[in-house]
Amino acid sequence: xxxxxxxxxxxxxxxxxxxxxxxxxxxxxxxxxxxxxxxxxxxxxxxxxxxxxxxxxxxxxxxxxxxxxxxxxxxxxxxxxxxxxxxxxxxxxxxxxxxxxxxxxxxxxxxxxxxxxxxxxxxxxxxxxxxxxxxxxxxxxxxxxxxxxxxxxxxxxxxxxxxxxxxxxxxxxxxxxxxxxxxxxxxxxxxxxxxxxxxxxxxxxxxxxxxxxxxxxxxxxxxxxxxxxxxxxxxxxxxxxxxxxxxxxxxxxxxxxxxxxxxxxxxxxxxxxxxxxxxxxxxxxxxxxxxxxxxxxxxxxxxxxxxxxxxxxxxxxxxxxxxxxxxxxxxxxxxxxxxxxxxxxxxxxxxxxxxxxxxxxxxxxxxxxxxxxxxxxxxxxxxxxxxxxxxxxxxxxxxxxxxxxxxxxxxxxxxxxxxxxxxxxxxxxxxxxxxxxxxxxxxxxxxxxxxxxxxxxxxxxxxxxxxxxxxxxxxxxxxxxxxxxxxxxxxxxxxxxxxxxxxxxxxxxxxxxxxxxxxxxxxxxxxxxxxxxxxxxxxxxxxxxxxxxxxxxxxxxxxxxxxxxxxxxxxxx
Numbered sequence: 253x254x255x256x257x258x259x260x261x262x263x264x265x266x267x268x269x270x271x272x273x274x275x276x277x278x279x280x281x282x283x284x285x286x287x288x289x290x291x292x293x294x295x296x297x298x299x300x301x302x303x304x305x306x307x308x309x310x311x312x313x314x315x316x317x318x319x320x321x322x323x324x325x326x327x328x329x330x331x332x333x334x335x336x337x338x339x340x341x342x343x344x345x346x347x348x349x350x351x352x353x354x355x356x357x358x359x360x361x362x363x364x365x366x367x368x369x370x371x372x373x374x375x376x377x378x379x380x381x382x383x384x385x386x387x388x389x390x391x392x393x394x395x396x397x398x399x400x401x402x403x404x405x406x407x408x409x410x411x412x413x414x415x416x417x418x419x420x421x422x423x424x425x426x427x428x429x430x431x432x433x434x435x436x437x438x439x440x441x442x443x444x445x446x447x448x449x450x451x452x453x454x455x456x457x458x459x460x461x462x463x464x465x466x467x468x469x470x471x472x473x474x475x476x477x478x479x480x481x482x483x484x485x486x487x488x489x490x491x492x493x494x495x496x497x498x499x500x501x502x503x504x505x506x507x508x509x510x511x512x513x514x515x516x517x518x519x520x521x522x523x524x525x526x527x528x529x530x531x532x533x534x535x536x537x538x539x540x541x542x543x544x545x546x547x548x549x550x551x552x553x554x555x556x557x558x559x560x561x562x563x564x565x566x567x568x569x570x571x572x573x574x575x576x577x578x579x580x581x582x583x584x585x586x587x588x589x590x591x592x593x594x595x596x597x598x599x600x601x602x603x604x605x606x607x608x609x610x611x612x613x614x615x616x617x618x619x620x621x622x623x624x625x626x627x628x629x630x631x632x633x634x635x636x637x638x639x640x641x642x643x644x645x646x647x648x649x650x651x652x653x654x655x656x657x658x659x660x661x662x663x664x665x666x667x668x669x670x671x672x673x674x675x676x677x678x679x680x681x682x683x684x685x686x687x688x689x690x691x692x693x694x695x696x697x698x699x700x701x702x703x704x705x706x707x708x709x710x711x712x713x714x715x716x717x718x719x720x721x722x723x724x725x726x727x728x729x730x731x732x733x734x735x736x737x738x739x740x741x742x743x744x745x746x747x748x749x750x751x752x753x754x755x756x757x758x759x760x761x762x763x764x765x766x767x768x769x770x771x772x773x774x775x776x777x778x779x780x781x782x783x784x785x786x787x788x789x790x791x792x793x794x795x796x797x798x799x800x801x802x803x804x805x806x807x808x809x810x811x812x813x814x815x816x817x818x819x820x821x822x823x824x825x
Contacts, residue, residue, distance in 0.1 A: 262276055262308070267434055268433075272313070272315075289306065291719060292309065293310065296427040299407070299420075300407045300414075302402060302404035302793075312347070312402070317355060318355075318358050319433060321436075322436040324389065324391070324426070325362035328364055332389060334363055334365075334388065335365075337365035338364055338365070339378060340355050340368040340378075341369045344520055345403045346521075351393045352368060352393050355393070355405075357450075360439055360449035361437035361439040365449045365451065366449065368452055369454060372492045373492060374496060374557055375394060375396075376662075376667040376669055376674070378408065379413070379668050382412060384460055384461075386410075388409075388410050389410065391405060397527070400528075407420075411641040412637065412667065414634035414637065416638045466500070467664075474684050475504055477684075482508065483546055484508060485512070485551045485552070487511065487515045487539040489528045489535060490515050490517065491556030491557060491558060492558045493558035497558070512539050512542055515538055515539075529555060530659055531578070535562065536562065550564070554672040555672070559660055560578070561581065561659055562578075563575075564576065565693040568692055576693070577657070577659075583655075584682055584693060585653070586605060589652060590605070590621075590624055590653070599624075599652070601650060602650055604625045604643065604649035605652060605654065606626075606639045607626060607656070613782050613803070614700075617704040621703075630769050631774065634669070636670075639654070640668055641668070655670075661678075679693075682696070705782070706809065710799075710800050711797060718794070725789050725796045728796055736759075738759065743780060743783055744779070745777045747777075747778040749777075749778070750767075751769060751772045751775070752775075754769070772788075774786065775787045782801070785801075785821060800818060
């Protein structure tokens with residue numbers, strides 16, 4: 253069916269409500285807009301759905317969400333245990349409560365019990381809840397750090413991690429097999445409750461989640477000792493982190509926690525933000541203003557669904573606040589966890605740190621220093637969560653820390669996704685530890701650079717929207733794949749990894765070997781002296797992302813090297 257026929261179907265079929273039809277009538281004379289909304293189904297990818305909210309097959313709306321849920325239900329009925337039910341949560345975005353409700357009622361109509369939170373909750377708590385309740389799956393309605401016009405739908409399996417093979421492709425196949433919206437089931441909330449297929453959850457899960465987090469503190473005595481001295485500024489960026497972050501810091505004893513008032517409440521329009529992403533320096537405008545007023549030691553921001561953490565720290569030598577990348581804050585937490593656990597004799601046997609192929613290479617010398625194995629996985633925290641499951645099933649390793657460059661890490665195994673709540677808790681403990689020694693997080697970071705090397709990473713992103721943009725992204729990847737660069741400036745490409753074909757090519761000898769990881773549309777260029785470059789299309793936005801990493805002799809040298817590598821990459825494009 254062509255896009256115009258699909259448009260006409262939505263406009264005339266009684267299945268779709270009048271509000272949807274009115275929205276479509278308003279764009280009926282705009283051919284480009286009609287095509288953009290109906291030229292394809294909103295792709296149910298390996299993590300679920302994400303897209304702009306609106307009427308149409310290529311948009312997030314109650315009908316595309318309901319259809320995705322019917323596919324999930326069909327998969328559970330064939331491959332899972334429907335009696336265990338599905339846990340559902342959402343963030344603060346437009347239509348998040350409505351999408352959560354539609355998800356619950358579609359599952360109930362298929363005989364699968366829905367456990368739905370009474371209000372917004374962070375992504376990591378959804379992961380925790382589904383395991384706590386013994387569910388067969390979970391759904392988190394969120395678009396993470398995307399702009400306000402987006403929403404999304406992430407699917408988790410019974411291990412608490414986002415779905416990985418074979419479940420991801422199996423669910424995708426079931427969703428694609430639904431060609432008629434009339435085949436999608438739903439029922440009323442009243443009937444679902446009467447049938448025992450709809451249960452509201454809330455504070456009882458919050459309490460258990462908090463209890464698990466507090467078990468992960470290594471030095472509660474240091475927090476108690478420094479609680480009066482350390483000053484923390486925090487912003488939830490109008491999302492889900494406000495209540496859990498404030499609660500955990502209060503219960504641990506931190507006394508001087510200042511929350512950005514303009515951004516503490518859930519705001520789906522993000523009116524005080526250009527972009528609700530803690531990776532964006534502009535997201536810290538209000539927080540840094542408050543930090544200077546309060547003379548804060550650290551400044552923290554969690555993204556709307558509270559799985560990513562951004563950090564600034566005061567440099568006492570200059571009086572300025574220094575920005576930490578996800579790699580930097582992750583390495584601070586990792587080194588602290590490994591060092592203190594080794595010193596206290598609480599390191600498990602066969603310990604492992606799990607990281608992704610685009611995360612800093614600093615992870616390797618840190619892990620080596622404490623006898624911890626480093627395991628690299630594909631980009632996406634679901635692959636880190638998958639490793640925890642493999643460790644538990646095989647006993648081959650014990651998880652001690654996991655991180656990815658995109659401002660996400662996980663201390664402990666209470667969740668199987670990145671957890672900004674536990675990251676805040678862990679980093680505040682590190683800050684208290686530093687404060688006791690008369691240091692800041694930045695001082696500790698410099699000490700780590702001196703010990704392990706001046707690693708520096710950056711990203712270069714090109715946005716290509718719409719139908720043409722998707723084609724351009726595909727063409728760029730194919731060009732790099734079929735004719736890989738032999739050098740970036742004066743840095744020769746030693747090895748070329750194509751994760752889509754699973755082949756590693758030695759550029760000098762022509763020898764081929766295996767990547768050892770699942771197929772993924774990612775290209776990686778190994779360069780001399782711990783330099784590297786990687787290309788991949790974003791799985792959630794119309795972007796192609798280039799990741800780069802270097803190792804320098806000083807902060808200034810590393811900055812210069814990564815800047816030059818970025819320019820050399822642009823020259824290749």
